[in-house]
Amino acid sequence: QKEVEQDPGPLSVPEGAIVSLNCTYSNSAFQYFMWYRQYSRKGPELLMYTYSSGNKEDGRFTAQVDKSSKYISLFIRDSQPSDSATYLCATDPSGNTGKLIFGQGTTLQVKP
């Protein structure tokens, strides 16, 4: 079993839709979770960071961690064509050491 699993998609939605991206993780001891966005031919950029459980909101983006089910989610409201990218979930098992474990990534296309 992979430590972080993510449906690769692709996911295609119309502009303005609410997007839900999800990952599961294997180890209940994981506490630090991140979402990265990667445009084609670019490096990943950090979107959201959460520690432990609960919700965190930043503009149109909301990150959610459900530790009971070992499930992390990223919601994008009012999706825009510029949101079209690959979204990667990640965890730092040892806690802010920088040794990240990434999911496979979900490719999102937002159609105008």
Next chain:
Amino acid sequence: DAGVTQSPTHLIKTRGQQVTLRCSPKSGHDTVSWYQQALGQGPQFIFQYYEEEERQRGNFPDRFSGHQFPNYSSELNVNALLLGDSALYLCASSLPGSYEQYFGPGTRLTVT
């Protein structure tokens, strides 16, 4: 601020050859991590350098080695290249203990 820079952008090598990839971290950052991203996959952690020493290592063979210089820039060396080493190699920089890693655009390595 130039951000994280990597060179070269693209590289084509033959099986058995050796390759060196270079990374300059974001200004003020002293920790450099290297990742390998195969096509359609999430990045995989190779190793991390801090204070010119390898601080953490992922599950990669000894053919993968690195170096960090006093100005915090870093090199990734891969010996005896295999076809399976074809990937995007990403460099990320951060401050110690910070969850925020900044990724460069990557070097696309093709092994023929």
